[in-house]
Amino acid sequence: MIIFEHFRCPLNRYTFYIKPVRQWVEDNCEGFVLNLFAGKTPLALNEVRNDLDPEMPADFHLDALSFLRSWEGKRFDTILLDPPYAYRKSMELYKGNICSPFRQMKDAIPTILKPGGIVITFGYHSVVMGKNRKFLPERIALFSHGGAIHDTIASVERFRPGKCADR
Numbered sequence: 001m002i003i004f005e006h007f008r009c010p011l012n013r014y015t016f017y018i019k020p021v022r023q024w025v026e027d028n029c030e031g032f033v034l035n036l037f038a039g040k041t042p043l044a045l046n047e048v049r050n051d052l053d054p055e056m057p058a059d060f061h062l063d064a065l066s067f068l069r070s071w072e073g074k075r076f077d078t079i080l081l082d083p084p085y086a087y088r089k090s091m092e093l094y095k096g097n098i099c100s101p102f103r104q105m106k107d108a109i110p111t112i113l114k115p116g117g118i119v120i121t122f123g124y125h126s127v128v129m130g131k132n133r134k135f136l137p138e139r140i141a142l143f144s145h146g147g148a149i150h151d152t153i154a155s156v157e158r159f160r161p162g163k164c165a166d167r
């Protein structure tokens with residue numbers, strides 16, 4: 001069963017600046033959290049923060065894929081992905097910082113996530129990690145901003161290496 005939720009709230013380039021979104025994220029993250037595109041809003045979580053922009057409050061300022069490939073600390077319980085949702089947004093809103101190649105990021109994530117851990121993704125898609133990478137969807141939230149503005153989709157997918165059938 002997938003839990004579905006719907007919220008109405010304003011849109012901000014720094015997604016978690018908006019209180020209902022921040023609250024939803026804080027409620028759904030578990031344990032030790034990697035906030036890979038951390039932006040400017042610290043969360044009330046045990047989080048490691050990474051953002052390519054050196055002006056953002058973060059522990060690391062690496063490209064997201066470089067971070068995933070170089071992390072040698074303990075595995076995370078939650079990996080939070082809130083990248084720029086489109087190339088145009090990178091140019092207009094995030095100083096030209098573009099998201100790392102997404103498929104390569106998705107392949108790297110299971111190497112630093114605990115089995116049983118979760119990936120929470122914000123963007124325009126509800127399935128991100130997918131069954132082929134041994135992830136099962138648990139929760140989908142739609143944040144509706146009204147007017148002509150696209151909704152923001154957030155999904156929670158759990159890493160179940162022992163429970164997903166092989167392709």
Ligand SMILES: C[S@@+](CC[C@H](N)C(=O)[O-])C[C@H]1O[C@@H](n2cnc3c(N)ncnc32)[C@H](O)[C@@H]1O
Nearest residue numbers: 014015016037038039040052063064082097098
């Ligand atoms: C949609 S915003 C997320 C903001 C954050 N979740 C918040 O609520 O403040 C995207 C963020 O990704 C950062 N970013 C863009 N490209 C990146 C990359 N390749 N690696 C790491 N961070 C990147 C931007 O600087 C920006 O802060």
